[in-house]
Amino acid sequence: MTIKKKSTLGRLTLAISAMLGFGVIMYAQVPFAADRPLQKINVAYSSISGNVSPLWVTQDKGFFRKYGLDVQAILIESGTTTAQALVAGDISFASVAGPAAIQSNLRGADVVIIAGVLNTLVFQLYTDKGITRPDQFKGKSVSVTRYGSATDFAMRYALEKYGLDANKDVAILQLGNHPAQLAGLEAGRVQGAMLSMPTSLRAKKMGFPMLADLQMLGLEYQHTSIATSKVLIKSKPDLVRDFMRAYIEGIHYAKTHRKETLDVLAKYLRVDDKDVLEETLKNLTRR
Helix, strand or coil, rough: CCCCCCCCCCCCCCCCHHHHHHHHHHHHHHCCCCCCEEEEEEECCCCCCCHHHHHHHHHHHHHHCEEEEEEEEEEEECHHHHHHHHHCCCCCCCEEEEEHHHHHHHHCCCCCEEEEEECCCCCCCEEECCCCHHHCCCCEEECCCCCHHHHHHHHHHHHHHCCCCCCCCCCECCCCCHHHHHHHHHHHHCCCEEECCCCHHHHHHHHHHHHHHHEEEEEEEECEEEEEEEEHHHCCHHHHHHHHHHHHHHHHHHCCCHHHHHHHHHEEEEEEHHHHHHHHHHHHCCC
16 A cells, blocks of 8 residues: 555755745845855754755855855754754754754744745655555554654654554654664664655665655645754844855756766765666756
């Protein structure tokens, strides 16, 4: 049984919600920043997946430096920890799943989302080769990256759709990242794993069956966002504008320079399989 409901959002797009038009206006009105001394900032991303490609492209192709920013991109493998780093001022911006920023805000922190990047779930539920029906998950173990993460939400959402109780019918294990989840599936430690590209494509090539493609559910969900703090917005509004101008140009470049973007993906994802890279880029940039 596979979830097949057609998405009401249409195909997945890499788009800046509302901010794109705003960014174009800002680009036209604000002086060019290249002649200013470079401002050093730390920017975090919470997973090694194709969803982070706009940040990597913006960094590697010099758009941050174009707008006067010397960016150090840092991997923090937890959205919750990333939000905490924003609150502490250790990082200025983060490419992070929406729930981590929202939950932090609801707890009283000043973390805010300033841009939406991927606005629906982009996970696939891959299973042990012996599992062909959802009810076969009963008494088994499944994996997510971290509790409270986007993969955790997606797993619980899918299990509920199948009529399973995530707290009683299965054991949910947190394995840290997507490659670790695939390794757990391969070793038989878990019988299901919530994966995203390119790891999901590797799972497919290894012969693991896909039980559900959550992108096809049509659920409006803030999967990937750009978050910062209210303190930074108030104290350094020009910095926030320059960051967003650079990021928007990075998205445009990723959409219009296929070969160069594939090279960036290969570098950060540490993948040399051309088919996997091509499919990852195709799904990120389709309209």
